[in-house]
Amino acid sequence: MDDPARMLRDLFDAAVEAADPALCVPRFLSDLSALSEKGRFVVVGAGKASAAMARAVEDCWTGDPDNLSGLVVTRYGCGVPCDHIEIVEAAHPVPDANGLEAAGRILEMAQSLSADDTMLCLISGGGSALLSLPAEGIAFEDKQAVNGALLRSGATIGDMNCVRKHLSAIKGGRLAQAASPGRVISLLISDVPGDDPAVIASGPTVADATTAADAIAVLEKFSIEVPDNVTAWLSREEAETPKPGEAVFKNADTRMIARPQGSLEAAAEKANELGLAPLILGDAIEGEARDIATEHAQLALSVAAGDGPVKLPAVLLSGGEVTVTITGNGRGG
Template identity: 50%
Template sequence: MDDPRAFLESLFRTAVTAALPEHCLPPHLPEPAPGRTLVLGAGKAAARMAAVLEQHWAGDPARLEGLVVTRHGQAVPTHHIEVVEAAHPVPDAAGERAARHMLALTRGLTARDRVIALISGGGSALLPLPAPGLTLADKQALSRALLRSGATIAEINTLRRHLSAIKGGRLAAACHPAPVHSLLISDVAGDAPWDIASGPTVADPTRRQDAQAIPRRYHIEIPAAMRAHLESPDSETVKPDDERLAGNRVTLTASAQTALEAAADTARAAGVTPLILGDGLEGEARELGRVLAGIARQARRHGQPVAPPCVLLSGGETTVTVRGQGLGGRNVEGLLGFGLALGPVPGVHALFADTDGVDGGAELAGAWWTPDTLDRAAERGLDARAALDDNDGHGFFQTLGDSLDSGPTGTNVNDFRAILIT
């Protein structure tokens, strides 16, 4: 392999391209409704999804309207669907205003109308609307605590749904009697619809008791009003048997598996055997890195579970318990854990990156690991172990010039990890 780094980046680019709205959305667009078609959406891919919908819409564009909210810096031009930018991962007032406006747009819908919901990862933070009696400031503080706690995304979103006036199926309920067709790009392990953007347009099988347990589990102190709300039946979300959601449709248009399969095809075409280890790997990022290092060593030494030249592919969403002063970032944290456990093994290169182009608190997608990473770090006076202890993977790889700066990609199907063994 002449340029392992370029090869790994080509796999990442292929994976991202497969999950772009222009490739995954058009086959699933519904037919125009007899009445209005209202488009509502939230997520890092929501603006691009809206633009693609307008481009491929089969009906009268004049009868197409709506609102989507995306992350700051990720808006794209649209003609009929309004695009609003808001903050991620900690919500802001712009997102709250967008959520209120979105609910207002549902008033007066009839059974002759249709709502198309464009939902992608990141929508939970981008569509914050506190339940009555709660404040945005409370939700912001909780978001910061949860992001540092090591809680899984499923746990975080369970809590978000039960503290919201729009998530957990409430937006779909507000659209009744108009049917809702939700088009999803998944960024969560397992692709549970209620976890994607905390499920504003789908039923939620979790209960408020599940949400109550999460702050206790991670020793997070929550305001008294928030605790009282979770103990009240008013916090319960819309359930699968709710008649207001009868007849609604949910379509998964792209996921981590979509991206991994595309990368695997590219690897085969280059004469490299791919092995997809899983599309929903979870756990502490550094610990998963150690496990992946063990698999890579086995492949390099014994040709198991696959013989070189090969590439180990995986997706999912790990967690980082932030204890240091670094920016976190689950992909660079996982890559440091991988590299330290692997050591200077020849013939092993890796790229860990987030498919949305943003890993943790840095505007960087991820980073590369090479057989000489530790040697180059030592030459610059960098201590990989200290960087991991300080949750400063981004600082470590930036100093080495090994960061991947992809910019916003326009989609989000979670982490992409590729380990090349030659």
């Protein structure tokens, strides 16, 4: 290999391109013209890629420009200029006031829909923190504190989002509930193991099979202390999210437009072009980052010694959601 660093960069670029909203979004909106013929067409969304998704929607829009509007919230530094869809930047992974205000406005847009209207929801990784709107009686500061404790606890993304859903006025299918009887179309870019739509950004438009009791169990499992008002809310009937089979999802359509496995396969294809033997270890790897790193290193050493499942020159590819348990004052996310 003349330039291993360049090869790794090429593999990374191929993986990212496979999930590029400019390429993925148009393929799943071939019916955009028909969708926009009747009623209002409102675009909302949240996530680190959602502003780029909004730009892609505008680029393939062929309807009346005056009938395209909406609001998308993304992470600071991830904004993309749009002409008709407002882009708001907010904090991730711990929510801030910008995300709170944006989530409230998105919920109001959903509540304004009639049966003739369509809401296009653009969801990508990071959407859960960016779409933060506490449930009734829960202070925003309390929700921030719970979210921070979850991030430090070592909980999986599924466990974290279970709690987030039941403390939210917008997650766990509540956004689709608010939009009913309007039509809801969700375009999802997955960044979670298993590609479960209910886990991606805490599933704002997807039925939730978890319960408030599950959320309490997560808090107990990781010994997370929460304010009394949070405990009180989780014991109330109103804390339950909309469940599978409920009528509010009758007009909801979910489309998975990109997933980790697709990016790994794109990187593997590029590896073959470069003369490397690719080995995909999986797209749903979970566990402590230090443990996963050790396992990867051991396999790499085995391959280098000629004892592995692939012959040199080779590259190991994997995806998932590993956990870093913070024991001191961690920085970043």
